[in-house]
Amino acid sequence: MNSAGLSLEQAPPFSVPLRFFLTAPWFLVLAALLLLWQGPEIFASRWLPVTLALAHLFTLGFMAQVMLGALLQMLPVVVGVVVPRPQLTAALIHIPLTLGALALTVAFLSGVPAWFQVAWWLLGLGFGVALIAIHLALWRAPVVSGTVIALRCALGALLITVGLGLSLGGYFGWGWSLPVVAMTQLHAAWGLAGWTLLLVAGVAYQVVPMFQITPPYPQWFGRGFAPLMAALLAAWSVLMLGDWETAARLTSTALAAGIALFALTTLHLLAQRRRKIGDPTLGYWRASMASLLASALLWLATLWIPALGPASPAEWLLGILPILGFAVAVINGMLYKIVPFLAWFHLQAQLFRRAKVPNMKQLLPEARIRRQRWAYLTALLLLLAAAVYPAVFTYPAALALGVTGAWLGINLLSVLRIYRRALHEGLASVAWKKSCG
Amino acid sequence: MATIAEFLANEHRCCDESFATTEEAAQAGDLAHCRATFREFQAVMEHHFHKEEAMLFPAFEQASGNAMGPTRVMRLEHQQMRETLAGMDGTLASGDLEEFLGQAETLLILMQQHNIKEEQILYPMCDRFLGDAVRSVIQAMRDLPAG
Numbered sequence: 377m378n379s380a381g382l383s384l385e386q387a388p389p390f391s392v393p394l395r396f397f398l399t400a401p402w403f404l405v406l407a408a409l410l411l412l413w414q415g416p417e418i419f420a421s422r423w424l425p426v427t428l429a430l431a432h433l434f435t436l437g438f439m440a441q442v443m444l445g446a447l448l449q450m451l452p453v454v455v456g457v458v459v460p461r462p463q464l465t466a467a468l469i470h471i472p473l474t475l476g477a478l479a480l481t482v483a484f485l486s487g488v489p490a491w492f493q494v495a496w497w498l499l500g501l502g503f504g505v506a507l508i509a510i511h512l513a514l515w516r517a518p519v520v521s522g523t524v525i526a527l528r529c530a531l532g533a534l535l536i537t538v539g540l541g542l543s544l545g546g547y548f549g550w551g552w553s554l555p556v557v558a559m560t561q562l563h564a565a566w567g568l569a570g571w572t573l574l575l576v577a578g579v580a581y582q583v584v585p586m587f588q589i590t591p592p593y594p595q596w597f598g599r600g601f602a603p604l605m606a607a608l609l610a611a612w613s614v615l616m617l618g619d620w621e622t623a624a625r626l627t628s629t630a631l632a633a634g635i636a637l638f639a640l641t642t643l644h645l646l647a648q649r650r651r652k653i654g655d656p657t658l659g660y661w662r663a664s665m666a667s668l669l670a671s672a673l674l675w676l677a678t679l680w681i682p683a684l685g686p687a688s689p690a691e692w693l694l695g696i697l698p699i700l701g702f703a704v705a706v707i708n709g710m711l712y713k714i715v716p717f718l719a720w721f722h723l724q725a726q727l728f729r730r731a732k733v734p735n736m737k738q739l740l741p742e743a744r745i746r747r748q749r750w751a752y753l754t755a756l757l758l759l760l761a762a763a764v765y766p767a768v769f770t771y772p773a774a775l776a777l778g779v780t781g782a783w784l785g786i787n788l789l790s791v792l793r794i795y796r797r798a799l800h801e802g803l804a805s806v807a808w809k810k811s812c813g
Numbered sequence: 814m815a816t817i818a819e820f821l822a823n824e825h826r827c828c829d830e831s832f833a834t835t836e837e838a839a840q841a842g843d844l845a846h847c848r849a850t851f852r853e854f855q856a857v858m859e860h861h862f863h864k865e866e867a868m869l870f871p872a873f874e875q876a877s878g879n880a881m882g883p884t885r886v887m888r889l890e891h892q893q894m895r896e897t898l899a900g901m902d903g904t905l906a907s908g909d910l911e912e913f914l915g916q917a918e919t920l921l922i923l924m925q926q927h928n929i930k931e932e933q934i935l936y937p938m939c940d941r942f943l944g945d946a947v948r949s950v951i952q953a954m955r956d957l958p959a960g
Contacts, residue, residue: 453926453929453930454929454933455933455934456883456930456933456934518934518938519933519934519937519938521933521937523933524933582929582933583925586925586928586929587921587922587925589829589830589832589833650829650830650833651833651836652833652837652840653836653837653840653914654840713922717919717922717923720919721923724893729896735912735915735916735918735919736915736918736919736922737914737915737918738915
């Protein structure tokens with residue numbers, strides 16, 4: 377074994393993850409605007425083009441954006457490998473991903489094939505660069521921990537999700553002939569239960585015990601959960617495509633049970649946390665895991681209770697709970713740890729011992745986090761209500777979603793403002809000391 | 814304890830425990846208790862750093878032939894944590910618990926991202942590189958008196 381290529385250096389330049397983090401919240405605002413514009417009609421079917429546009433504003437614009445940005449930041453810490461040329465790599469992922477998410481929204485709303493073609497090339501480029509850069513780093517990992525295993529499974533699932541997504545894009549853009557309905561199901565399942573869930577699991581193995589000071593996840597869980605889920609997803613995909621209905625349903629049941637087990641394990645660990653002081657991001661973890669558990673239980677119910685089948689509100693709830701509940705909550709909570717810490721870290725590196733650096737709570741006061749969290753929870757509950765009673769709740773849900781997205785964006789920008797001011801003042805005082813002192 | 818990874822990860826958990834006690838005292842507004850527990854916390858941290866810097870890192874550097882790699886970064890991060898701890902000490906002297914809690918939050922993340930690197934990467938590598946010497950290195954760390 378060779379340690380020469382190993383680097384435990386903290387991190388790429390601040391701009392590398394930050395460009396993703398500052399863009400993402402505004403996609404929640406765009407989703408809210410789309411919901412306001414379309415009104416309750418949008419809940420007529422999950423297969424409407426406008427519904428697909430809405431789903432991708434969340435998954436590409438918000439979720440993938442932050443997840444990829446955070447991975448570029450995290451790999452040196454968790455895996456010990458640096459992504460080469462980080463600024464260029466980040467730009468080659470961030471710009472096409474952002475433009476591609478916008479182009480895909482226009483494509484779904486207009487139905488014009490040329491827009492699907494534009495989105496196809498942009499998203500193909502952005503995800504292609506991300507997959508290559510992150511895969512290279514993950515396969516060079518010097519030590520294979522539970523987290524590395526989960527990240528590899530998550531990246532494999534992303535590859536499948538993107539492959540399916542691009543094929544579906546080919547259907548809309550160039551008229552490729554494909555089993556569209558089955559492929560859409562697979563695309564959604566690999567994206568949510570594969571890439572998103574397994575990435576969150578891999579990160580949770582580290583951050584839940586470390587930052588909340590809880591007991592660790594059981595070792596068998598850390599090493600076994602992600603490969604088992606990936607294998608179940610693969611089996612389910614084959615069974616579904618082959619029309620083996622009962623076997624597919626049993627595999628789905630096992631998948632849902634696995635998801636519930638992860639949510640319950642995490643909630644159980646959080647209940648045993650040693651850090652008793654109120655941590656404002658704890659609420660996001662709890663909301664996220666409660667939503668994940670609810671998704672798993674509802675999925676189980678739809679598998680075995682025919683009345684909850686297609687075209688019932690359950691279908692919508694199964695989109696809202698994992699996306700806005702599970703994924704958006706955990707990402708929102710993590711952003712409130714990552715962004716102020718990175719601001720502090722880079723200030724510290726640049727002003728080391730020469731000027732006072734504001735601490736994390738000065739960079740982002742807890743009260744701001746708490747208020748935005750209430751807006752988030754309101755948006756989640758209203759959107760769930762809107763799936764059941766669209767006529768009453770769609771507009772309030774859209775407004776609440778817009779408020780929570782904008783508030784998150786403003787909170788993150790406020791960290792950057794304080795960072796810039798502290799850096800400016802710190803460097804100015806250094807210059808003054810040099811010339812006068 | 815058979816491995817360096819287990820032995821030192823366990824020390825991290827003791828440091829975490831001590832951190833939580835100090836933070837709780839600060840949150841409760843109990844300045845005297847906070848000062849007492851912080852002194853203990855700072856001592857536990859310093860002792861742990863010292864074990865790594867005096868025993869583990871030199872053994873790893875010798876076994877791997879690499880003194881400029883991972884251990885250099887770990888020493889730098891220890892220094893960064895020492896500075897942050899010194900800052901917290903100063904804040905406690907002036908009695909500003911609000912500022913202390915903000916610094917504690919910062920230290921927690923700094924400390925844990927460092928622990929993740931050590932536990933996920935460095936310690937397992939030490940176990941592999943040191944081979945049969947693992948036991949004697951652990952014993953040497955055990956025998957090191959608290960500063």
